[in-house]
Amino acid sequence: LGAVTGGFLWSSLTYKIGRRGVLICSTLICLTCYTLVFLTLPFDAATTPETRAQDTPLFPSNIYLALLAAFLEGLGDGGFNVSLISTLGALYESNPAPAFAVFKFVQGILATAAFLYCGVLLLPFQLLLLGVTCVVGSVVFCVLDGVQDRQVDSSQGEEEEDVEPINA
Numbered sequence: 001l002g003a004v005t006g007g008f009l010w011s012s013l014t015y016k017i018g019r020r021g022v023l024i025c026s027t028l029i030c031l032t033c034y035t036l037v038f039l040t041l042p043f044d045a046a047t048t049p050e051t052r053a054q055d056t057p058l059f060p061s062n063i064y065l066a067l068l069a070a071f072l073e074g075l076g077d078g079g080f081n082v083s084l085i086s087t088l089g090a091l092y093e094s095n096p097a098p099a100f101a102v103f104k105f106v107q108g109i110l111a112t113a114a115f116l117y118c119g120v121l122l123l124p125f126q127l128l129l130l131g132v133t134c135v136v137g138s139v140v141f142c143v144l145d146g147v148q149d150r151q152v153d154s155s156q157g158e159e160e161e162d163v164e165p166i167n168a
Contacts, residue, residue, distance in 0.1 A: 006078020
């Protein structure tokens with residue numbers, strides 16, 4: 001539900017606040033989700049039942065908070081997808097298939113890695129890893145998107161300088 005809502009919401013907001021604005025909002029939403037999960041789920045919730053020590057969460061678990069965290073994660077993920085897909089579509093406008101293939105390949109490899117470590121790594125470390133990569137990835141995206149915008153602006157400025165004014 002959150003990802004579908006996020007897809008519609010963020011795609012309409014991209015024209016108003018830009019890809020970087022969408023990505024920054026998505027980052028804040030995801031970090032809020034990670035905080036909710038950290039506070040309301042036991043630290044060993046993601047480990048296998050054989051190694052679980054039945055930790056208690058910092059705050060009592062609540063189905064409504066869990067649903068809110070799931071919705072927020074979907075909403076944030078929808079914003080990331082809208083930003084990344086629109087950027088790939090803009091950068092590789094003439095031949096987008098290879099760019100999307102590489103994107104989905106890397107996404108699949110990382111999902112496989114997360115699947116493999118999730119039963120071993122305690123929840124706080126997983127959330128820390130998610131938070132750090134979320135922030136680092138967002139900063140790198142914003143920097144590279146800004147560089148790309150400056151290159152587009154400078155190339156458009158050069159094209160305008162090359163055009164001779166027509167005198168009637």
